[in-house]
Amino acid sequence: MSALDIPVRIDAELLRELGDFTGILWSNIALEPIICEAIRAYMQPPPADQAQAQQPAASDAGYQWKQVFLPEGTRLRARFGRAPYFATVQNAEIKCGEQSLSPSDFANLQGSGNRNAWKAIWLRFPGSGQWVLADTCRAQQNTAITQLFKQAPQAS
Known part of the structure; x- marks a missing residue:
C-alpha cells in the first residue's frame, strides 16, 4: 500500500x-x-442484519475476569514505555488484533512478561469515556460482593 x-x-x-x-x-x-x-x-459498514445476527444478547456477551465482568465492547489499554497498546472484548474473548488473549497475556504482550494484569491494565466500559484501572474495578466489585452478603438474610 x-x-x-x-x-x-x-x-x-x-x-x-x-x-x-x-x-x-x-x-x-x-x-x-x-x-x-x-x-x-x-x-x-457491515450490513445491519448480518451485524445483529452475529452478536449475542448484549447482557450475555463479555469476558469474565475472575470477579470482574467485562461486557462486550470493553476496551483494554496497557503501556510499555511510552507506547500504549489496546484490546477489545469481543463476544467472550479479549482480542488484540486477531489474537485472543487472557488479561495476563495482554498485560505482558510487551516487555519482560512479569507484570500484574490488575495493576497494568486500564479498562473503558461501553458507553463510558473514563479509563479505570482494573485493580480499582476489582476492589469495587469485592466491596459490592461483601455488601451483598452482609445484607442477605441468614439461613437457619
Missing part, C-alpha cells in the same frame, strides 16, 4: 475526542492507523 504525503486538516476538538476515546494523545502520530481504520469502517 502506498501513502500519499498530503496534509489533511482535522478539527482540534475532534482530535481531542479521538484521543479520549482511544487513550492515545491526539498529538501522537500513533493516531494515524486509528483514523485510517475509522475511515475504512465508515466506507464499509
Whole structure:
C-alpha cells in the first residue's frame, strides 16, 4: 500500500475526542492507523442484519475476569514505555488484533512478561469515556460482593 504525503486538516476538538476515546494523545502520530481504520469502517459498514445476527444478547456477551465482568465492547489499554497498546472484548474473548488473549497475556504482550494484569491494565466500559484501572474495578466489585452478603438474610 502506498501513502500519499498530503496534509489533511482535522478539527482540534475532534482530535481531542479521538484521543479520549482511544487513550492515545491526539498529538501522537500513533493516531494515524486509528483514523485510517475509522475511515475504512465508515466506507464499509457491515450490513445491519448480518451485524445483529452475529452478536449475542448484549447482557450475555463479555469476558469474565475472575470477579470482574467485562461486557462486550470493553476496551483494554496497557503501556510499555511510552507506547500504549489496546484490546477489545469481543463476544467472550479479549482480542488484540486477531489474537485472543487472557488479561495476563495482554498485560505482558510487551516487555519482560512479569507484570500484574490488575495493576497494568486500564479498562473503558461501553458507553463510558473514563479509563479505570482494573485493580480499582476489582476492589469495587469485592466491596459490592461483601455488601451483598452482609445484607442477605441468614439461613437457619
